[in-house]
Structure formats: structure tokens, C-alpha cells
Amino acid sequence: MGFDDFKKKKDFVVCIDSDGCAMDTMNIKHIRCFGPCMVKEWKLDQWKDEILFRWNEINLYTMTRGINRFKALAQTLLEIDEKYTRIDGIDALMTWVKDAPELSNAAIEKMLSVNPIFEKALSWSRRVNEEIEKLPKDKIVPFEGVKEAFEKIHESCDIAVVSSANPEAVRQEWERFGLLEMTDIVCTQDMGSKAFCIGEILKKGYNENKVLMCGDAVGDMKAASENNVLYYPILVNHEKESWKKLNNEALDRFLKGEYAGTYQKELLNEFTENLSQG
Numbered sequence: 001m002g003f004d005d006f007k008k009k010k011d012f013v014v015c016i017d018s019d020g021c022a023m024d025t026m027n028i029k030h031i032r033c034f035g036p037c038m039v040k041e042w043k044l045d046q047w048k049d050e051i052l053f054r055w056n057e058i059n060l061y062t063m064t065r066g067i068n069r070f071k072a073l074a075q076t077l078l079e080i081d082e083k084y085t086r087i088d089g090i091d092a093l094m095t096w097v098k099d100a101p102e103l104s105n106a107a108i109e110k111m112l113s114v115n116p117i118f119e120k121a122l123s124w125s126r127r128v129n130e131e132i133e134k135l136p137k138d139k140i141v142p143f144e145g146v147k148e149a150f151e152k153i154h155e156s157c158d159i160a161v162v163s164s165a166n167p168e169a170v171r172q173e174w175e176r177f178g179l180l181e182m183t184d185i186v187c188t189q190d191m192g193s194k195a196f197c198i199g200e201i202l203k204k205g206y207n208e209n210k211v212l213m214c215g216d217a218v219g220d221m222k223a224a225s226e227n228n229v230l231y232y233p234i235l236v237n238h239e240k241e242s243w244k245k246l247n248n249e250a251l252d253r254f255l256k257g258e259y260a261g262t263y264q265k266e267l268l269n270e271f272t273e274n275l276s277q278g
Contacts, residue, residue: 066217089117145243194223233271
């Protein structure tokens with residue numbers, strides 16, 4: 001289902017990120033797939049340990065957690081170019097991730113004739129998707145409390161996936177655990193940025209104060225802020241507690257119109273403090 005087919009059913013909508021927010025998938029995907037595939041694609045084994053440490057730092061444990069895969073790739077390759085070895089085409093990749101309206105495999109396919117680095121970036125991204133497909137299914141699970149929260153949310157709200165992840169992976173993961181059946185629209189990397197997707201959802205007639213974005217990264221918070229909607233943070237390493245709090249307290253405040261202001265500010269302070277500790 002695309003934006004044209006999506007219809008507002010309830011007055012409230014909760015937008016939920018997937019990797020690292022609803023699904024406990026961030027660590028395993030980055031540690032086993034994203035970083036190692038980059039090392040292999042660019043033949044960086046000589047500096048493997050240092051580079052993988054930095055990749056995980058950028059993508060998991062600091063304020064850049066959850067950024068688009070191509071932005072993370074460009075940032076990491078730029079540092080590698082400056083510190084370890086020349087990366088041909090890095091300037092072209094940096095310009096693309098800065099200016100392109102969409103950052104996805106489909107978008108990068110259109111850049112293949114511009115510079116050879118785009119072919120390598122696409123090869124890397126495809127290999128990442130293949131490696132993610134091979135991950136043990138018992139390791140790809142929702143955080144504790146997610147399904148119970150979904151059941152409560154869907155009684156009163158529409159639910160939208162708003163994720164920068166690969167669409168096939170998101171659908172498979174959410175369907176396997178019965179989350180997809182409670183989801184009204186799936187917005188992934190092929191549909192635009194998170195901010196764009198929230199904006200398109202707003203066009204369906206929701207009031208800004210009746211839209212809540214749930215995420216685990218600064219990019220999720222910024223996407224909510226750009227659309228003047230509310231934000232609920234899932235705290236890294238405290239995901240179970242975050243989902244319990246959403247289910248037992250925050251959702252009721254959202255539905256009663258008591259979420260904005262002091263309550264949200266307290267949550268945002270906890271969120272930034274938690275990520276800053278990385």
C-alpha cells in the first residue's frame with residue numbers, strides 16, 4: 001500500500017520505527033552485516049577492527065544512531081579516506097547523500113553512470129540485504145512488550161511503520177510476529193525520508209497533536225519535529241522499560257491531549273542524555 005491508497009480510519013495515528021525501536025535488530029544487523037560487508041567491498045581488512053568499531057559507534061551508540069545506511073556509509077568512507085586509505089569517488093557520494101531527495105537502492109541505481117563509487121555502494125547495499133536475509137530467524141525478534149503495546153495502540157489509533165530500512169525485511173519481520181496485521185501503512189526507505197513520510201501521513205487529515213512518532217534515534221526525533229508532531233523515545237538499552245511506559249502511561253496522555261509540553265520535554269531530556277552517554 002502506498003500513500004494514495006492509505007485512508008485515515010481513526011483520529012489518532014502512531015508512527016513507529018522498526019530496527020532498534022520495535023524490532024531488536026539494530027545490533028545484529030550492523031555488527032554482522034553492514035560493517036563487515038563494507039570492509040569486504042572496499043577491501044579494508046588491514047584496518048578491520050578500527051573501522052568496524054567506528055561503524056558501530058556511528059550507527060549504534062551515539063547521536064547519529066539510526067541514520068540512513070548510505071549516509072552512514074558516506075560518513076565512514078570519508079573518515080577512512082582521511083585516516084587510512086584513498087576512497088575513489090568519496091566526494092561524489094558525499095554530495096549525493098547530502099542532496100538526494102531519496103536514499104535507497106532504487107535511487108542509487110540512477111547514479112551508476114556518474115561515478116564508479118555508486119556501483120560499489122549499490123553492491124554493498126545489496127550484499128547487506130542478502131546477509132540480513134541469512135540471519136537466524138530466532139535472533140530477529142521484537143523487544144519485550146511491543147506486541148502488547150501494539151494491541152493497545154490499535155484500539156484507538158492507526159499505526160504506521162516509518163522506517164529507513166529495506167521494505168522486504170520490514171514486512172517479513174513484522175508479519176512473522178503478528179505486527180503487520182495491526183499496521184495500516186508501511187513506509188520504508190523506498191518511499192522517502194521519515195520526515196517526508198510523516199508529512200504525507202499528515203495530509204490524510206490528522207491534527208498535528210494527534211500524531212505520535214516512536215523512535216530510538218535522533219533522526220526520528222527530527223522527523224517528528226520537522227512536521228510539528230509529537231515524539232516518544234525508545235531508549236537504547238532500556239527498550240523493555242520504554243515500551244512498558246508507552247503502554248502504561250504515555251499512550252493515555254497522548255489520547256487525552258496531555259502529552260505535549262512538560263511531559264514530552266522530560267522524555268526528550270532522558271532520550272538525549274541516554275544517547276550522549278555512548
